[in-house]
Amino acid sequence: MTNLRRQGREAGFTLVEAIIVIVITGIIAGMVALFIRVPVQSNIDTRSRAELADAADLALRRMSRELRLAVPNSVAVYSNKLAIQFLLTKTGARYVNVLDGAPATLKPLDFVGGNNTFDMVGAAPTGRQAIVPGDYIVIGNLGIAPANAYDYGKGANNISRVSAVAGSRITLQANSFSTTQSPASTFQVVTGKVTYVCTPGANGAGTLQRFFNATDLSAGLGALGNGALLSDKIAGCIFDNTVLPGQNGGSLMTMVLSLQHANGERAQLVRQTQLDNPPS
Structure with a gap:
């Protein structure tokens, strides 16, 4: 009976042994962390x-x-x-020119009399490129006065704003076009x-x-x-x-x-x- 009690008291770890295990574990963990830190940090940086x-x-x-x-x-x-x-464009098209010999049902873009309505050649753009009221029509932008679209409302003669669109017919708020014409009779549509x-x-x-x-x-x-x-x-x-x-x-x-x-x-x-x- 005495030997059994002595063996029970001797089972397990002493405090010193536990401390030694903790110290060794900490050393091993520190060494592992030292080797792992570099690749982990490299991965984060990448x-x-x-x-x-x-x-x-x-x-x-x-x-x-x-x-x-x-x-x-x-x-x-x-x-x-x-x-x-x-200035950002979203589409472009060709306007009916007086020199095209178009039928009377089509209105050419007026560079002389200031008529506010003209027709495009072909079908009007659709979807995100559709011309809508508030867009700008720009022709032959040279970046210098008077053909400078940045000067809209300040004397530019190559930009006007759209007030209405019906099919291929465009109505301008005011026709500011005068002498600036496109050799190919084309225009660009500017959103802003x-x-x-x-x-x-x-x-x-x-x-x-x-x-x-x-x-x-x-x-x-x-x-x-x-x-x-x-x-x-x-x-x-x-x-x-x-x-x-x-x-x-x-x-x-x-x-x-x-x-x-x-x-x-x-x-x-x-x-x-x-x-x-x-x-x-």
Whole structure:
């Protein structure tokens, strides 16, 4: 009986043994954590860079797509290469010209008498490209007065606003067209003015915003209209539009976006978009 009681008291771990086990376990855990920390941190950094690259790529794709729809000679860079502005088109068509010899049922676009109604050649665009009241008709934009669409309502003779559309017949609020005609009798339909504004911030605290104004087409940064966030985490931007020699008014837009994550990871993307700017 005495031997059984002594064996029961001797079973289990002593306090010293438990402490030794804890210390050894802690050492092993520390060594494991030391080897695991680097690949885990590398994985986190890689995901952060991928997130930044995706955000920059999405923003640059959106900007490039809209820049290709810009009215010729309307793309401008402002604010020390931190802002881009242009007039956005959604479609184009051909107007009936007095020289076409069209039947009397069709009305040509009047560049002399100021008649507010004219017919398009062919069927009117539909869907998202449909011409609606409030849109602008622009012809032969040269970017200089008086053929400068930014000067709508201020003496421009190449832009008028739509008041009504019935089939292929367009009625203008006022016919401002005078001497600016298109050799191909074509026009572009403008929805408004787009401005991209980059506001860089330290450690990625900046933003890239898209502004749209459908009523005030004045050039410059004074009347931007409604704004929407295109991307955050902006650390820097560079927008540069270079005229290409021998390209009949074409230019090359270079856009650089630098994004930075809160953990310090950075990503920089560059995109170039060629703009064909000869007026229609």
